[in-house]
Amino acid sequence: MSEKMYPIPFKSLMNWVVTEYAMSGEIFGVHKAYKASGKSLPIFGERIETPFGPAAGPNSQLAQNIIAAYFAGARFFEVKTVQKMDGADLAACVPRPCILANDEGYNQEWSTELTVPQAMDEYIKAWCTLKVLSKVYGLGDPNGFVFNMSVGYDLEGIKGEKVDTYLNGMMDATKTAIFGECKAVLKELFPQESDYIDAISPCVSRSVTVSTLHGCPPDEIERIASYLISEKHLHTFVKCNPTILGYETARTILDGMGYDYIVFDDHHFREDLQWADAVPMFERLQDLADKCGLEFGLKLSNTFPVDTTRGELPNDEMYMSGRSLFPLTIEMCHRISRQFKGKMRISFAGGAEYFNCDKLFAAGIWPITVATTILKPGGYNRLLQMVEKVESMPYKAFDGTCTEAICALSAASHTDYHHVKPIKPLPKRKSEKNVPWIDCFTAPCKGGCPIEQDIPEYVELCRKELYGPALKLITEKNPLPFLTGTICAHRCQNKCTRNFYEESVQIRDTKLVAAYHGYEALMASIRKPAKVSGKKAAIIGGGPTGIAAAYFLGRAGIETTIFERERCLGGVPRHVIPSFRIANETIEKDIALMQKYDVEVKCGAPAPSVEELKKLGYTHILFAVGAWKPGKLDIPGDVAGAIQWMKGVKAGNIAVGGNVVVVGGGNTAMDAARLAKRSGAKNVTLVYRRTKKYMPADEHELALALQDGVAFAELAAPVAQADGVLKCEQMKLGEADASGRRSPVGTGEFFTVPCDLVISAVGEQVDDALMSANGIELDKKGRPAFKTNVEGVYAAGDATRGPATVVEGIADAARFAEEVIGAAHTYEIPAAAYITKADAIAKKGTLLMSKDACCEGKRCLQCSTVCENCVDSCPNRANVAIAMADGSHQIVHVDKMCNECGNCTQFCPYASEPCHDKFTLFQTAEDMVDSKNAGVLFLGGDMVRVRTFGEPKDYDLSRDNDLPADLEKLIVTIRDKYSYLFG
Incomplete structure (x- = not known):
């Protein structure tokens, strides 16, 4: 496959929508529909039923993106930016993959990959669709949503014929061919609504957001905005870049929050719009808009340019978004609110998500647009929870922002769990297995457990308070439920899909709950087996x-x-x-x-x-x-091995006092340091050759050591202990080794740490x-x-x-x-441990912290029943779940809708790329030739062309053939039930 994607013809698009909705009550794989409450907010002379929507980006580029977002609760659509460079010319400049959203977000795209005329058609198609679906399916007021254009990046391009035609067509679609086509198709599908369809407003958009490239001069920004206000009579937002904060502020904020590894220099800060220029310009633009009877505001924020230093994405520079952008954006917001005394309207992006959206809205900041959060598992479904969170709050016309609330939100973001980066790098989430074509759903927690514990099943039993059966199931593979429920390294939690939502399911804690509550019943149920002779x-x-x-x-x-x-x-x-x-x-x-x-x-x-x-x-x-046996720490002085020393302290045979230094960075080192601190040591210092980031200890154990008051001497190599001090050489980090850890290199500089005893916690044997x-x-x-x-x-x-x-x-x-x-142990999983697909799907897109849940079973996503991360995370809906006759669901990749952004790759639990490795549906023979994917092309009737391994072969489905039986069932199901996918 290539990055080429096809806009879906409107008739085919609507066929997909109405057929899928009739079959499953879903649209483009979005499981939960939002039905408006009747409340609304005024904006641009129109109204929006919710203050949320997709930001200009991958989730607002195609008609199906916008329809999916609306179905989930979006009502403000900042459609993807258009500019004079478009189509193939622009696509050639965008590397693939171009999106990385597995933690904080990065991307290397900036405007629509379609041609400008195609983009206009997509937005008009989406506009007409929403006008009808809102009414026919009872989703809300047909006039309860707004399309906001986004244009860039220079006045000459905006005034040019291509973009000007786009602006005019979006302001009045009457003369566009696509508007007439849409109405004709809709009347054919919904003849009872013909009069209503005839009356659909051709005014798709009355507003625009000015998107400016980094380095755009302030006078050019002002000329663009002035033109759009005074000449095109559009309500106008101007998008601001976080660089307006200044290099030192941005660097200090990110460094203090654990993002010190993100590399950028000061050139964008010097070349971008400066605060001293921005304030008077915004005042002038506000005055101009007021005179024209139009609304003006600022969109915060644009993405933030940083260097690619770890191979994150292909090019040298990428744009940062998501949770690391939020503290920069909200600080911009704070300064602007303060400067303009709360009177400047602010539209927010830049890390908005479920955990902060209500605080933003309460502070008078709206509309709120999102990108990174809905690129993660749960996808568009996440919008519904955001909408429901603010629905009970007062809806009122914009009357100013609350500077005090924004200031508090900015300050709090610096220590907010959802925005602060963990000390240690993210663990590897993927397994080492390749994704299968059929039955790819899997519980990554189970795959990450050395004994492949039946985690989703026992978590579900605990949710139902069936603790005896839960513990029985646990002990089929794990005879140490108390030990592992207390001190297990819980690698399973590193793999948990919940990590992409907020935090892992607390699997270890749940095991301990089962152990305590189910122990007596389990002990009473054990019967001694018959003895085996000869062994x-x-x-x-x-x-x-x-x-x-x-x-x-x-x-x-x-x-x-x-x-x-x-x-x-x-x-x-x-x-x-x-x-x-x-x-x-x-x-x-x-x-x-x-x-x-x-x-x-x-x-x-x-x-x-x-x-x-x-x-x-x-x-x-x-x-x-x-x-x-202690590892060898070859230095002179008073040195004790950690294991024997800890054993002596625990047994009461060793007294602890004075200054203790622990050398090492693993869990044993953390235990030794905490034991010393709690047993009477005056000071405890942990010495390690690298930084905390590269310590092998678990993040949780490291945090506990810090909490107990253990001091850390990083980048330090012990040399000798004598006379109450430990001499250390100052190290620096050199090149990364094969594992990605940067090797420590000596500097020749030395320092001392107070030390009466060295505990060696290195390489026990x-x-x-x-x-x-x-x-x-x-x-x-x-x-x-x-x-x-x-x-x-x-x-x-x-x-x-x-x-x-x-x-x-x-x-x-x-x-x-x-x-x-001589044989593996076999056992049965209780029926009560299983969860239905509907129940699993109901949890998708719902963020819930452990502290807020009554039990972890409420948070478990039950990936062993439903995974579909690739379906959730594809903004274009190119990964589709196919319902089979036996009740199973299989994933098919739709080639024509994929632009190879790479986002699905990050969230597939396998060591695979769904866009390349899942069975693929091709639209044309040329597409199949351009691709190496395994997949199918429907040739008409019973004839199909299928590639499994090697070259494609033609098959007659009405006759015996050598296709794998499960693959043939999938192909027949697509043909018979999902023909709209290739129509």
């Missing part, structure tokens, strides 16, 4: 991995013994991890669960050798020993002497393979991985159990 397992190490392995084997009836050198089971969590992180009583519950299956436990002495164990009849032996003594071969890292060279002997958890997470140890334990048992 006997020995597990060396009674930490999480060993306990998990013993549980799995005991459940299967395998005679099992744990050998633990400490006086009790629990490993590192029991003996090392501080009790403020996890209590012994919690660990005991998991141990008791394992012991329900009659596992023998021998504590307080080293395990017999492998040879001795085999003589005792053990057929399978697992080394599940922990990483107790397993004692390789134990392995060697039993004849087990080790790799270069001193680790054995899972299945060692010694017959019947295995290694798991820390023993084979190095320091591992608890859940990684459980995964290894399950693998060992499967080796011993």
Whole structure:
């Protein structure tokens, strides 16, 4: 495929709309329709039923974009900018992909990719459609929405024939061919509304937003706006750039909010409109508009130009939007409101979304247009929640902005969770699997879990307060629900689709809820299995991995013994991890669960050798020993290994005082530092060679250390400890390594940190002497393979991985159990754990913080039932969900509607690009030739051309063929039920 997209002929467009609505009650995949309340706001001599809509951009370029937005509740449409450069000339200047919206937004587009005449046709098509749908489907007042034009970027181009014809046609579409065509088609579809359709107003737009490129001189901006006001008699907004704040202000705000990695210099700030020029110009334009009886205002803001330094998008420069733009935009808003004493009308974009839209509206700022938020999962559906949030607020004509409220909003944005960047870089959200053509819905949380826990299912059981069944389901794969419910690294939460909404579902916490509420019922339900003869397992190490392995084997009836050198089971969590992180009583519950299956436990002495164990009849032996051996911190001074030191402190054998320095950046380092701080140390400093951003510790653990008062010495390499100080070399960050982490480089400069004791939390290891003594071969890292060279002997958890997470140890334990048992464990998921597609879809587009939810099940998007992220996030609606006869839904990519913006790629949970990797519907033979996508071209009747792998082949669907059966069903369904997709 290429980036070429086709405007849909109006008859085909309407066929799509009315057919889809009749079939599903949806339009262009938007699930929830907004039906207006009857309230409205006056603007430009017209009225809008809601103050929201899409900003000029990817969501207002095509007729279907605008229709989808209206259906979801938009009533103010800032249609995409037109300029003298258009069509193929402009498309050649836009690299692909051109949108990156997975966190703060970036893009490399600026005006419509259509020709200017095509753009006008699209907007007129959308105008006529909304006029009829509002009435026929009861969505609202047919006069309850406004189209606002956007033009750029120089007066000569705007006065030129191309753009002038556009302006005239939008102001009065009477003489345009498309206006007549639209009315004819609509009367054919809705003959009962013929008189109404004949009376549709040809005045599509009475207003315009002046979009200016960076570097546009102030006198040119004023000439453009003056022309549009006085000559074209249009209500006019002038779009302002955040550069008006000045370089130092913008840099300070972004740096203070964690966006220090965003690179830009001061040239745009020097070349763009300056505050000293802007204020008198806006005053003059306001006076001119007043004299002409027109409305004037400012649109805040344009996107913000920054450098591409990390390969985000193809070109050297891109435009920033979304949550990082909001603090800049709202500060602009504050200064303008203050300067003009609240009398300047302000239209807002630049990071507006659900969590701030009500505050903006309450401050007198409207209309509010959005882009980045509706490019994320949930897509256009997000508009409805914004509309509903402000619907109960007073609607009144613009009577000024509240400077005090805007000032407070600006100040609050600097610490607002929804705008501040986390300390650490975003984790990888995608799996390593490729997206399948059929049944691609998947729960990314499950895929991100080493044991593939049935997360959506147990979360749903908890939502229904079925805690016993929830815990039973959890323990099918996870025998340590209390441990993992308390200290699991929860990589599943990194993958959760909710991250693209506001924050992850609190999966770990939900597991702990199930554990506490379902424990007694689970314990009472356990029945001892029949014993299996001929197999006997020995597990060396009674930490999480060993306990998990013993549980799995005991459940299967395998005679099992744990050998633990400490006086009790629990490993590192029991003996090392501080009790403020996890209590012994919690660990005991998991141990008791394992012991329900009659596992023998021998504590307080080293395990017999492998040879001795085999003589005792053990057929399978697992080394599940922990990483107790300290990593080497090769500096002189008073240095203690973190694990043994923490163990001594927890046991009460080591007193803590003075100045303590912890060297390291992982979770163990955070635990050691917090333990020192809470146990009496005067000062605790954590020393790390890189910055916090590159520390391997989880964001949550890092935040807890900061909260406990641990000081951080970043970019510091320890050299020696003596005389109450630790000497460190100051480091700087050099080039990035293969993982993307920038390597620390010494500067030759040194400093000291008060230090009486150094705790080394670097690279804990397993004692390789134990392995060697039993004849087990080790790799270069001193680790054995899972299945060692010694017959019947295995290694798991820390023993084979190095320091591992608890859940990684459980995964290894399950693998060992499967080796011993000879088969994978099977189980059934309770029927109550499943959720309907309708219930899953109802959650789409609804943002809800954990603190505001009664339970996490209310927030879980149930991706194992419905994913459709690529459908939500495509502004052009080029990814379509097809309802199959068996109730399943399959995704088809519609080639003609895709411009390869790349947005869907960011949100597909697979390591794939839906626009390239999903099964594709082609419009023409030429389109199929231009593409490498697998897909189908309908040739008429039963004949189709299909590409699977390699070259396309023609097939007769009425005869036997070698098409995969599930693919053939999909193709037939598209032909028989979704012909409007290729009409």
